[in-house]
Amino acid sequence: MGASGKSTEDRSARILRVAREIIRESGGFELSMRELAARGQVSLRTPYELFGSKVGIIRALLKEEQAIFQTRLWPIGDTDVFDFFFATLTVGVAFYAENQPFYRALFRATHAYSGGSETEPGRENPERFEAAMRRAYRAGMLDDDIDTRVLSETLMDIFAANVRTWASSTYDISYVEPRIGFGWAVILAGVAAEPHAMRLRDRAKRYQDQLLDFQAPAREVLSGSDA
C-alpha cells in the first residue's frame, strides 16, 4: 500500500520517530498506541511485534539518547576523582532535563513490575562510576574499610530518587542538581580522607545555599512565622 510497504528497519525507525514526535508534542503526558499506529502508518499489532510493549518503545528511545549521553560524558577529565563525580552530575542532570518528556512517559507507562533496573534513572552505565570510585579508593582518598560498590549504590539511590521525583513534576528541575549534589558531597565527606573531606564539606554547603536561596522567597510570600 504505497508508503507503508517498507522493510522492518524502516518500520521500526518510523515507529520510533513518530513516538518521539507524539511524546514531545504532549510533553510526555500521553502516548497512545492507537495514535502511534495510525500516524506511523502501521497496524496496531506491529509496535508490539517489534518492541514487545509500550515500555519497550520508550526504552528503545532512551537507549538512543543514552548513546548521546555517553559521548557527552567522555570528554570529562577525571584527574580529580571527586570533581569527576560532580561534573558527571552536572552533565547527567542536564541530560535528563532535556529528556524530561521521555522520562515522564517512561514512568507513566511503567507499571511497578514491568520495568527492571534499566528503567531506573542513573543506572544506565554504573561501570564507569564504580571504576572512578575504586580509583579514589586505591589512591587513598577514601576510608580503608569502605566498600566502593556499596558506596556507589548509595550515591545512585540519591540520584534515582531525585530524578524520579522530578520526572513526576513534584518539584522544579533547578532543585535536582543541588539536592543530589548535597547528598553526594555529604556522603563522600563522611568517608573521604581529610584534605578531601573538608573540600567536600565546602561543596555541600554551596549546594545547600543554593537550595536555601530557592526556598527563602517562597517562605516570605507564605508567612514568616517560622522562628
Added chain:
Amino acid sequence: MGASGKSTEDRSARILRVAREIIRESGGFELSMRELAARGQVSLRTPYELFGSKVGIIRALLKEEQAIFQTRLWPIGDTDVFDFFFATLTVGVAFYAENQPFYRALFRATHAYSGGSETEPGRENPERFEAAMRRAYRAGMLDDDIDTRVLSETLMDIFAANVRTWASSTYDISYVEPRIGFGWAVILAGVAAEPHAMRLRDRAKRYQDQLLDFQAPAREVLSGSDA
C-alpha cells in the same frame, strides 16, 4: 436488597475489608475495581463516591496501618538522637515489610501524576524526624553550617528510593535496612561532631558487612573472576 441495605459506614468498611482481602490474596499484584464492587455487594460507582479513586482506597488502607505504625514508634526513647534515627529505621522497615502488598498495589495503581508526596514512602510523618534532627543540631552534635531540613530530605530520599525499589520486588527485603542504614550512617558521619562521627562510621561498617555477607555467597556461585 437484603445484605446490601446498610449505612455509609458499613459500606465503606465493607469495601475496605474486601479490598484488603483481594490485595492480600493476590500479593498486591492486582485489585480490580469490578471485582471489588462485586465482592463488596456494591455498585461500581460506590467506591468512587466514597474514596474518589482506586488510589484513594489504597491510601485509606495505608492510613489505617499508619495508626498502628505510630503506636509502634512511640515507645522508642530518644535520649540519643542518632540511635533514635536507626531505631526508627528498624521499626519502619519492619512496618513496610508487613505492608508490602499494599505498597505494591499502591505503586502499581499510582500513575506518575495522580500521587503526591503522600504516596512516597517515608514521607507520612516527617515532622518528628525533622524535630529530632533539630534537637541534634541544637545539642551541638551536627556541623554548625548544616540545614536540618535539607539534611532530613536527603535521608528520606534514601529511604524512599530503597522502599520503592523493594516494593517493585527488585531485591529482597533483607537488603533494605542495611542499605538505608549504611547511607544514613555515612551521611550523618559526614556532618556529625567528632565523638559521634566515629560511632556513626562504625555503624556504617556494620551495615556494610551485612550487605557484603549477602553478596558473598551469590558471587561464589556465579564466578570468581572478580579480582
Added chain:
DNA sequence: GTTCGGATGATAACTCGTTACCAACCCTGG
C-alpha cells in the same frame, strides 16, 4: 510458476480505571 510460511494489515475483543445516565431507593422537611 506454484506453493508454503512468516510477517503485516485490519479489525474485534478483552480487561482495566473511570465516568455518565437513569431508575429506584432512603431520609428529611413540610
Added chain:
DNA sequence: CCAGGGTTGGTAACGAGTTATCATCCGAAC
C-alpha cells in the same frame, strides 16, 4: 403522609494497553 433531594444500583460507555483472529501479501524454496 407526602414531596423532594441526595444516594445508590445497574448498566453502558469511553479510552487505555494488550491480545486474538483472519485475510492478505511478500519472499523464498521446490
